[in-house]
Amino acid sequence: GQNIDQPTEMTATEGAIVQINCTYQTSGFNGLFWYQQHAGEAPTFLSYNVLDGLEEKGRFSSFLSRSKGYSYLLLKELQMKDSASYLCAIDSGGGADGLTFGKGTHLIIQP
Amino acid sequence: NAGVMQNPRHLVRRRGQEARLRCSPMKGHSHVYWYRQLPEEGLKFMVYLQKENIIDESGMPKERFSAEFPKEGPSILRIQQVVRGDSAAYFCASSPVIGLAYNNEQFFGPGTRLTVL
Numbered sequence: 001g002q003n004i005d006q007p008t009e010m011t012a013t014e015g016a017i018v019q020i021n022c023t024y025q026t027s028g029f030n031g032l033f034w035y036q037q038h039a040g041e042a043p044t045f046l047s048y049n050v051l052d053g054l055e056e057k058g059r060f061s062s063f064l065s066r067s068k069g070y071s072y073l074l075l076k077e078l079q080m081k082d083s084a085s086y087l088c089a090i091d092s093g094g095g096a097d098g099l100t101f102g103k104g105t106h107l108i109i110q111p
Numbered sequence: 112n113a114g115v116m117q118n119p120r121h122l123v124r125r126r127g128q129e130a131r132l133r134c135s136p137m138k139g140h141s142h143v144y145w146y147r148q149l150p151e152e153g154l155k156f157m158v159y160l161q162k163e164n165i166i167d168e169s170g171m172p173k174e175r176f177s178a179e180f181p182k183e184g185p186s187i188l189r190i191q192q193v194v195r196g197d198s199a200a201y202f203c204a205s206s207p208v209i210g211l212a213y214n215n216e217q218f219f220g221p222g223t224r225l226t227v228l
Contacts, residue, residue, distance in 0.1 A: 004153075033216070035219075041221065041222075042115075042202060042219040042220055042221045042222055043154070043202070043219045044219070045216055045217075045218070048216060087153065087154065089154075098144045098146065098156030098157070098158075098159055098167070098170065098204075098217075099144075099154075099156065099217060100156065101146075101153040101154040101155070101156075102153055103151075103152060103153035104153055
């Protein structure tokens with residue numbers, strides 16, 4: 001079966017750093033995605049991890065540990081516009097199936 | 112370079128009517144995925160199509176739901192005899208040819224919000 005867990009909601013302060021965790025148990029694994037979704041809008045791609053380690057891209061970084069079934073998204077220098085839902089998604093393999101998404105973490109940024 | 116396009120953006124139907132949702136993938140993309148997002152829920156995979164072929168429909172309900180991606184024109188998700196529980200946001204995503212893509216990144220459209228009265 002497929003199971004992806006993320007916290008439902010997190011709150012952080014403008015200018016600070018926040019880490020959003022994702023744990024997963026899936027039948028196959030080809031890679032892990034993080035998407036950002038503002039209310040009422042389409043998910044937009046943030047990062048993709050296929051190998052263990054940290055991928056840095058500007059203010060956003062994503063980490064993966066395949067042996068632990070664990071990933072996190074790290075957001076630095078938080079801005080009010082970062083208030084959104086952050087979706088962890090697994091590509092189970094082959095590209096033939098759709099991505100399996102977690103329920104998303106709703107991040108609230110306070111001034 | 113237009114992104115994934117979906118129409119209509121909002122659709123209201125009464126119980127028992129039919130809903131047709133359209134998706135035009137990004138230029139050069141031949142793979143289309145449909146997802147459903149219920150309120151407070153994550154995106155759920157429904158169906159994966161290539162031109163004129165359904166590759167995987169394991170996430171789509173067996174009754175009332177169908178999808179197609181004809182040789183010409185957009186992909187269509189069709190829901191017959193809609194019920195209130197069908198109210199959700201339906202997202203379409205597209206990806207380029209497998210094997211040539213850097214990853215299986217899927218580009219999402221803006222979604223169609225279906226409300227069943």
